[in-house]
Amino acid sequence: MAATSFLHTASARIVDKVSTTSPLQLVLVDNDVESNNNNGIGHLSHSLALDTAYSLVSNSSTPCRGCNNSDNNTNNEGGACKCCKVAILMFGMPKQSRKQRENNTNYNGITNEYSRIEFPMLCTSKEGNHTSQQAASIPNLLQHIQIKYVTSITEVVKYLAYAPSLPTHLQPLDGIFVSGMGSLLSSGQNSSMEFTHLCKLCYDVD
Amino acid sequence: MHCHNVEPDTQLMCLLFSVSVLSDTADALGDNKKELLQSTSSESRSDDDCNYSNDGGVSVLVTIDKHTFSTLPQRVTKYLHQYMDYIATIMPSRSDSMTFDNDHEDMSSSSNEYRLVIKDALDTKGEVSFDFKVNQEELVWNV
Numbered sequence: 001m002a003a004t005s006f007l008h009t010a011s012a013r014i015v016d017k018v019s020t021t022s023p024l025q026l027v028l029v030d031n032d033v034e035s036n037n038n039n040g041i042g043h044l045s046h047s048l049a050l051d052t053a054y055s056l057v058s059n060s061s062t063p064c065r066g067c068n069n070s071d072n073n074t075n076n077e078g079g080a081c082k083c084c085k086v087a088i089l090m091f092g093m094p095k096q097s098r099k100q101r102e103n104n105t106n107y108n109g110i111t112n113e114y115s116r117i118e119f120p121m122l123c124t125s126k127e128g129n130h131t132s133q134q135a136a137s138i139p140n141l142l143q144h145i146q147i148k149y150v151t152s153i154t155e156v157v158k159y160l161a162y163a164p165s166l167p168t169h170l171q172p173l174d175g176i177f178v179s180g181m182g183s184l185l186s187s188g189q190n191s192s193m194e195f196t197h198l199c200k201l202c203y204d205v206d
Numbered sequence: 207m208h209c210h211n212v213e214p215d216t217q218l219m220c221l222l223f224s225v226s227v228l229s230d231t232a233d234a235l236g237d238n239k240k241e242l243l244q245s246t247s248s249e250s251r252s253d254d255d256c257n258y259s260n261d262g263g264v265s266v267l268v269t270i271d272k273h274t275f276s277t278l279p280q281r282v283t284k285y286l287h288q289y290m291d292y293i294a295t296i297m298p299s300r301s302d303s304m305t306f307d308n309d310h311e312d313m314s315s316s317s318n319e320y321r322l323v324i325k326d327a328l329d330t331k332g333e334v335s336f337d338f339k340v341n342q343e344e345l346v347w348n349v
Contacts, residue, residue, distance in 0.1 A: 011324060168238070
């Protein structure tokens with residue numbers, strides 16, 4: 001049985017919608033800085049975002065799009081399909097080995113400490129809706145969530161620009177999340193000139 | 207640690223532009239998704255799939271810290287409704303911080319109680335709030 005996330009349920013209430021499966025377009029403003037990880041991503045918003053991603057994947061009816069791991073199996077729970085359904089663009093860097101850290105302690109001003117993101121909390125409803133627990137108990141669901149680390153808005157825009165033309169099994173057809181937008185905006189890597197050039201390129205494509 | 211040496215105008219431009227591109231990308235992926243579902247609907251999808259389908263499009267979520275969001279001018283946040291339906295804010299639950307009743311037990315746990323205040327981006331339907339608690343490694347919500 002599929003479950004809905006906290007954010008889906010809450011947004012559905014505001015317009016008295018019965019369905020909680022329609023697409024969500026939401027800005028989530030996090031609590032104060034104290035609850036944030038080193039990378040500026042709040043633990044609460046991080047957990048709620050992952051909860052929403054689990055919900056989208058577990059409710060998804062998007063069939064397998066020909067990833068190498070599938071056996072023509074369109075079932076999320078039983079098959080080995082690894083098609084991307086949700087992409088999360090997260091501020092920070094992936095964990096580095098000790099050697100990598102020694103060689104690259106200050107990559108573009110983002111040190112490795114920014115990659116220390118706390119493990120997301122399980123999100124459960126008081127009434128027994130266990131989205132995260134359900135997802136955690138079905139590891140295959142997690143294979144459909146792609147986490148991409150980004151260190152600037154430019155990287156975000158570049159990914160967004162080419163996402164619709166990625167190979168079909170890599171396209172996030174159920175959701176795209178940007179986690180830590182505040183940190184991205186203030187990362188100091190958003191060169192005005194580069195960004196203006198990027199804007200121009202995107203508009204020229206249109 | 208943040209670098210706050212980026213010009214405010216650049217920050218605003220970055221935010222609005224990236225959110226608009228995010229919205230356009232979601233639309234484009236939504237079209238791809240519809241095509242895919244239409245091409246496979248006749249033979250492979252069962253009735254069970256339809257019950258929980260999310261065929262209408264691609265969900266979009268942006269998380270931002272309170273400090274950065276609060277420094278955005280009002281006129282900018284009003285532009286967001288073009289791309290986003292809702293704005294949700296996490297804040298400490300106000301009510302329990304005032305309840306210092308005979309049982310002092312709640313005082314220690316009050317810092318683990320939060321509220322999610324959600325409103326539509328146009329701010330025409332008012333706001334709705336939902337409480338949730340954080341118990342060690344679990345977030346328990348009540349809607």
